[in-house]
Amino acid sequence: xxxxxxxxDLRISSNKDxxxxxxxxxxxxxxxxxxxxxxxxxxxxxxxxSLCIGGYVDGKQVAFARVVTDHATFAYLCxxxxxxxxxxxxxxxxxxxxxxxxxxxQGLRRIMLATTDAHHVYRPHGFKALSNPALFMEVxxxxxxxxT
Numbered sequence: 001x002x003x004x005x006x007x008x009d010l011r012i013s014s015n016k017d018x019x020x021x022x023x024x025x026x027x028x029x030x031x032x033x034x035x036x037x038x039x040x041x042x043x044x045x046x047x048x049x050s051l052c053i054g055g056y057v058d059g060k061q062v063a064f065a066r067v068v069t070d071h072a073t074f075a076y077l078c079x080x081x082x083x084x085x086x087x088x089x090x091x092x093x094x095x096x097x098x099x100x101x102x103x104x105x106q107g108l109r110r111i112m113l114a115t116t117d118a119h120h121v122y123r124p125h126g127f128k129a130l131s132n133p134a135l136f137m138e139v140x141x142x143x144x145x146x147x148t
Contacts, residue, residue: 024054
């Protein structure tokens with residue numbers, strides 16, 4: 001699925017062959033707290049097993065989002081970013097709207113994500129605080145990439 005939204009300068013594509021893995025890896029492993037130090041091989045495995053989209057301006061990848069899903073009941077949205085010099089143009093909203101309209105994500109019971117400071121980006125797309133946080137548990141190893 002490839003689409004050009006109403007922003008004439010942003011092209012959004014779900015073709016994994018178009019992803020600039022070097023750009024995605026550099027940003028995630030160097031600029032984000034959640035993937036700091038992630039080995040490239042780990043990212044490549046994550047992309048292979050996920051629904052991914054890229055946002056492109058003038059042929060350059062400037063945005064990325066990944067969804068881990070069973071395509072039937074559940075999805076987890078992660079690794080969403082827009083390169084800093086391209087922020088403030090609505091690209092994140094366009095990327096999310098395109099991704100959430102994907103056929104693979106229709107009719108799911110739950111789509112989740114975790115964010116520390118971008119709640120305002122996700123709220124317009126229907127995301128809200130957990131209705132019953134006591135239901136959820138996790139195994140979390142924030143230093144996992146330091147030990148590999």
